[in-house]
Amino acid sequence: MCVSVTFIAIVDGAITTVALPSIARQFGLTTAALDGVVVVYPVCLAVAIPASAWLVERFGAKRVLLIALAAFLVSSLLCGAAPDLGRLLAFRAVQGLSAGVLFPASAALLFATFNSAEQVRISRYMIIPQQMAPAAAPVLGGLLVDHLSWRWVFYVNLPVGLPAMLFGALFLERHRGHRPGRFDLTGLLLSATSLGALMFGICDGPNRGWTSPTVLTSLVLGGFLLAAAITYELRTSEPLLRLRLFADRLFRDTNLINLVGLVPILGAMYLGPLFLQQGQGRTALESGSSTFPEAFGVLLTVQIAGVLYARIGPRVIVGCGLAGVSVVLLLFAGCDEHTGLWTFRGYMFLLGVAMGGVFMPTMVASLATIARQDLAQASTLNTVVRQTGGALAPAAVTTALVLSTPAAAAADPPIAAYQHAYLALAAIAAVTSVFAFTLPDGPARVAARGTAASSRSAPIRPRRESAH
Structure with a gap:
């Protein structure tokens, strides 16, 4: 489901x-x-x-x-x-x-x-749609549009x-739920409008230009409303978003890694098709088939990460994964107009191998110290962070391309612009990797080990949800 x-x-x-x-x-x-x-x-x-x-x-x-x-x-x-x-x-x-x-x-x-132990195992399956969907979407869309409508x-x-x-x-x-208190209408209005305005500015900035009055107004208004939303939610007794959960260091740090770490990861996924189609003049089919190997790399590594999670903890896995992402992005920065498709596909596979050490461990570790009654709130905050990181990725790539492209060639960036964009993404991944090695993952290891023995020999069976 x-x-x-x-x-x-x-x-x-x-x-x-x-x-x-x-x-x-x-x-x-x-x-x-x-x-x-x-x-x-x-x-x-x-x-x-x-x-x-x-x-x-x-x-x-x-x-x-x-x-x-x-x-x-x-x-x-x-x-x-x-x-x-x-x-x-x-x-x-x-x-x-x-x-x-x-x-x-x-x-x-x-x-x-x-x-916790079952979550590690389940996450090895949940990573499939998260990685296959972005890779399959362009190919599936092209087939549907070309052959149907x-x-x-x-x-x-x-x-x-x-x-x-x-x-x-x-x-x-059936989960009956419980009465969570009054509905925080003020918090909804502030948080929804701020996130909507920021998302519009971030998503439309690459199209309209970052100096566009519409984009600037959206970003400034969204930032002001976000600050107001944070202030209000921290002061109210029954907030719509329990921002106090960020006081938990493991939850806070894993979300920070997700926010910043998604920029180089998803940025590379966004930049690859641009490089192949605009930089090298490849077809959409060649582009789609060349970026798809990333999914296979992720599926391979996440199985290994799932086995190692309880033994060594998420800190080493995530840190090494982000370091690997940085190294592979440096390989991409060496690509030029003569780079072959199979070389590019090999790099995409290696990128997926490195990425597989980031997604599952951070997702599971972020909830390791969260009380069961706060899981819905924590999942919501996780989603906000991931969606923001996902929106920042193409924005960062577009900005890097624009800064590296002469004004006269704005519509057709040179190969050097793509190389500079890959270098910028590699730098972000490297900095995030250093931070990941400071992750306080002791509680995550304890949670995974504490339930591993009881779930190792038995098949995964859903438990009835608490009615609180």
Whole structure:
């Protein structure tokens, strides 16, 4: 259930870009005029995330997850049938809002059901959709658009989502939830508007330019509202977002690693297709087949990381993983117009090998010291951090390319600009690696070892969720 939900939500955020030219022809618009179709999804996702923890605590993870998934599937159907751009944007916004609830609800359900040792094992499976979805989205989108129509990039969610919804309705344990206190409307307004404004500025900055009045206004307003939201949430007795959880050093440090570490990791995934298609003049199919090996590298390493997690702890695994990312990015910085596809594919595989030591350990360790009653809130904060890091990645890449490209060649960056962008990403990964080696992972090792003996010989069985 959680694997399917994660897969379709991530794919939907990435696959739409491939269909933009076809949508533009359908509605008689330019591709640039359709930026809103892409940007509205992460903006609305960011707006919905703050309320997700309260909804899970109040109504239960199962009910919230199924309702959000139903809304996501219905809006996908409506997006595919949209007769004009206005309604497509409206239905796309509903998709983003429902996805903003899906991510934290599925994570809260997963981590409330399994203990620490089981979470390590489960994470080895959860990493599959998280890595396969971004790699598969461009290829799948191209096939659907070329052989069917752009509408199928939305319809494709239904064959995956409907069986998942049926399975969840029949087999997920009922979680009754509890009364989490009054609904923090002021906190919702402040956090939702600040995150939405910041996400819009970050996502649209590369398209409009960072000096655009719209982008600057969005970023400044979002920053001001975010500061107000933090101040208010720390002072209120029943906050919508329990920011006091960041007082836990392990939770705080793993989230900081996720925020900064995702920039070079996802930045490399964003930069690769640009380098191949714009820098080397490769086709979209050549680009997609050359970036895909990264997923296989991740799947290989995460199995090893899962075995080593309880023995050596997340600190060494994450630190070495980020150091490996930095080294591989230096290899990419040596690529030029003569670099062959198989060399590039080899580097992508190595990048995946290094990345596999980052995602699973940080995800599991971030919740190792969190009380069960705070899991929904912690999962929501984790989602906010990951979504922000994911939005910062293309922004950092675009900024590096712009700074390294002469004004006269702004539309066609030289090879040197891509090399400089890879070097900038490698530097960020190296700094984050040094910080990762200071991670206080003792509690994470204790939690994993304390339950490993009882779960080693028995198959993983979901436990009934607490009703608090």
